[in-house]
Amino acid sequence: xxGVSQSPRYKVTKRGQDVALRCDPISGHVSLYWYRQAxxxxxxxxxxxxxxxxxxxxxxxNDRFSAERPEGSISTxxxxxxxxxxxxxxxxxxxxxxxxxxxFFGPGTRLTVL
Amino acid sequence: xxxxxxSPEALRLQEGESSSLNCSYTVSGLRGxxxxxxxPGKGPEFLFTLYSAGEEKEKERLKATLTKKESFLHITAxxxxxxxxxxxxxxxxxxxxxKYIFGTGTRLKVLA
Numbered sequence: 001x002x003g004v005s006q007s008p009r010y011k012v013t014k015r016g017q018d019v020a021l022r023c024d025p026i027s028g029h030v031s032l033y034w035y036r037q038a039x040x041x042x043x044x045x046x047x048x049x050x051x052x053x054x055x056x057x058x059x060x061x062n063d064r065f066s067a068e069r070p071e072g073s074i075s076t077x078x079x080x081x082x083x084x085x086x087x088x089x090x091x092x093x094x095x096x097x098x099x100x101x102x103x104f105f106g107p108g109t110r111l112t113v114l
Numbered sequence: 115x116x117x118x119x120x121s122p123e124a125l126r127l128q129e130g131e132s133s134s135l136n137c138s139y140t141v142s143g144l145r146g147x148x149x150x151x152x153x154p155g156k157g158p159e160f161l162f163t164l165y166s167a168g169e170e171k172e173k174e175r176l177k178a179t180l181t182k183k184e185s186f187l188h189i190t191a192x193x194x195x196x197x198x199x200x201x202x203x204x205x206x207x208x209x210x211x212x213k214y215i216f217g218t219g220t221r222l223k224v225l226a
Contacts, residue, residue, distance in 0.1 A: 004157075031212070042118075042201050042216030043158065056211040091157055102148070103214070105157030 004106035006092050012112045013082055021077045021109045025094030032075050033093045033103060034067055043091055043105075049075060050097075082113045116141045116206045120217035127192055127224050135187040135200055135220045143207030147185050149178050150201040152219065158201055161187075192224045 005024045013019050025032050031050055035043035045059040051072040060066070064082075069075040079086055089110050093103040117140045127133055139147065146165055150158035162171045164180040171178050175196065177188040187200055199219040205212060 033214070035216075040218070040221075042120075042203070042218050043214075045213045045215065048213060050212075056213050058211070059213070093157070102160040102163060103158075104160070107157055 004092055004094050004104050006090075006106040006109050008109060009107060010110045010112075012114065014114050015083060016081055018078065018080045019082055019111065021079075021090050021111070023075045023077070023092030023094075023106060025073065025075070025092070026104055027073075028096070029094035029104070030072075030097045031095045031101070032069055033095075034075070034077050035091045035093065037089045037091055037108070039089075043093075046077070079111075082111075084113050087111055087113045116204060116208060116215045118202055118204055118215050118217035120200075120202050120220050122220060123218070124221040125223070127189075127222070129193055129224055129226050130191045132188070132190045132192070134189070135222070137185040137187070137202030137217055138183060139185070139202070139204045141204045141206035141208075141215075145205040145207055145212075147180055148203040148205070148214070149176075149185070149187055150203065152199045152201055161200075189222070192222075194224045194226050197222055197224045 007022045033048040034046040037043045047057040049069040064080045067077045089108045091108045093105045095101040095103045119138045121136045149161040152158045162178040167182045179186045199221045201219045203214045203216040
């Protein structure tokens with residue numbers, strides 16, 4: 001594809017519901033990153049994958065957050081039992097490899113938890 | 115712990131008025147320092163990667179430089195279309211992870 005795509009672009013959910021956010025990276029990109037970005041802040045690291053392996057999940061806020069990339073391409077970030085404090089822009093980025101390569105960011109998913 | 119601090123938080127320039135943005139960093143072993151531009155409502159867009167102190171890179175009106183403690187993004191004769199948030203990020207060698215740590219950004223407004 002032309003770039004990183006994310007879906008849905010906007011998600012409104014009620015507190016306590018589970019949500020799944022999808023990221024489709026650029027074809028051939030080995031590394032995939034998930035970030036959370038608050039308004040007026042830089043992206044905050046959540047987790048990243050090399051191929052299908054989750055290499056670092058130290059940025060996931062708690063055990064309600066999980067991510068997978070089962071075939072080394074599309075990734076899903078799942079938030080269980082959502083809370084209002086989970087409301088944010090969730091961004092995905094991909095790169096050719098993890099080492100010092102530029103990241104290409106997707107348009108993000110705006111999550112609102114009511 | 116790896117850390118990135120950007121200053122100023124916001125900057126207003128007249129068209130043609132050159133200035134510099136600062137990115138101070140603390141990292142245990144630098145793999146790379148990155149500059150991104152972010153327009154409102156969009157994802158960050160890559161500008162430069164710097165790997166070692168003394169390195170410089172240029173692109174149109176932008177020039178990025180790197181020392182052992184900080185990086186500068188110099189903007190020469192800016193135009194209104196340069197208005198954006200400029201983000202700095204570092205990738206260190208801590209614990210073998212390849213994660214990136216971003217600063218909070220500098221919001222640049224260039225007035226015509």
